[in-house]
Amino acid sequence: MTAEVSPTQVSLEDLLRDAVVRLRDAGVPSARVDAEILLAHVLGESRGRAAALALAGRRADPETAERLRSLVDERARRVPLQHLTGLAPFRGLELRIGPGAFIPRPETEQVAQAALDHLQCVRVSRPRVIDLGTGSGALAAAIAAEHPAAEVHAVELSEQAAAWARVNLEPHGVTLHRQDLREVPAEWEAAFDVVVSNPPYIPPGMVPTEAEVREHDPELALYGGGPDGLQVPWAVVDSAAALLSAGGWMIMEHAEVQAATIAARLAEDPRFAQVRTHQDLTGRDRATSAVRTDTAARPSPFDAIDMGE
Structure with missing residues (x-):
């Protein structure tokens, strides 16, 4: 029947x-x-x-x-699909997402993978990682979830993005700091083993063609400043130089057209060595890593202070 x-x-x-x-x-x-x-x-x-x-x-x-x-x-x-469902997949995670936060892209998953691969080689029982300009928290959450031995911190200036990041990071024990990625408190200097970042890097004249990106991703997360879009990425490099201990490692995502410029500048920077360009799954040059060279090793302040928000 x-x-x-x-x-x-x-x-x-x-x-x-x-x-x-x-x-x-x-x-x-x-x-x-x-x-x-x-x-x-x-x-x-x-x-x-x-x-x-x-x-x-x-x-x-x-x-x-x-x-x-x-x-x-x-x-x-052309409202982003992620805004309609409230979810964005990122590696094995489902991130909460909505207006005010940059929607994580597949190429950023390769940045996370490179960081996780590097962490396997770090001879520290509890490596300290910091994500500069975390947005929705994608990189920090993935690293914390897949390398639970790490102590992970994340920095975000936008109040809206930080609200989404907090939801995504709390389950993984990541400490979120509401501040400008260009500001490095004295007690943070030379205290991290790994710096990761997917900063804004789009040049002002290169307006995204996708309506979802152009109309819905926050401008603070898109445009890097300066004629070449590299003002914020260079700030990330300077902050990484201050944050990393001797032998510490950084990786930063960028546009394919910026790869040669970033690699050349880092190669000339006495604060860094072992500069390497990383490709995404389509073979495009989408991230650059380097090792901090000349910071004197010092005890970490995190052993003695509370790093609240």
């Missing part, structure tokens, strides 16, 4: 098909994927399970159908 179907219910397959068409017509490049993710979100299911339910002929009540249509409308207006 088959269950009676209410005439007001709508086929999930029809809803999904309509969502794909509307998103494709709006120019969303990943229309099918986004439609399935939005359907999964309103159903409270995984993406694969939601797609399977649609293929199996499952139907939705009017409230669920209307909620999906509303989300698809917003996505068609």
Whole structure:
């Protein structure tokens, strides 16, 4: 005996098909994927399970159908998918995300991997790591989750971004500091083993083509300042030089076109050695690392003070 179907219910397959068409017509490049993710979100299911339910002929009540249509409308207006679901995947994590925080990108996962690879070689039982300009907390959270022996700190100036970072970092025991990444308190000097950063680096004339980035990512997280977008990245380098102990290591994400300039400047900087350019999964030069050379080793102040926010 088959269950009676209410005439007001709508086929999930029809809803999904309509969502794909509307998103494709709006120019969303990943229309099918986004439609399935939005359907999964309103159903409270995984993406694969939601797609399977649609293929199996499952139907939705009017409230669920209307909620999906509303989300698809917003996505068609190029509101980021992550803002609609409130989640952004990053390595093995699901980060809480929303307006005011930079949405983490896949290439930044490779920066995290490089840092984790380096931490495997650090001969310190509890290495200290600091993420400058943490945004949503992606790098710091991933490092803390995947290298639990590390003591991880994160710095963020934006009040909105810090609110999201706090939610993402607290479960992993990361200490969040609300301050400018250019300011290094005296007690932090030469106290860290690793500095990571994905700072703003877009030049002022290079407006992002993606509407999701151009209209929804905060400008504070996008534009690096100066004619080449490198004002903030150079500040990261200076802060890293102050923060790192002798032999400490830094890695910074940047645009592909900035790689040669950053590598050349670091190679000429007496504070750093072993400069290396790192590629993302598409082979583009997207990060640079270096080792701190001339800081005298000194006892860490963290053994004696409380680093509150």
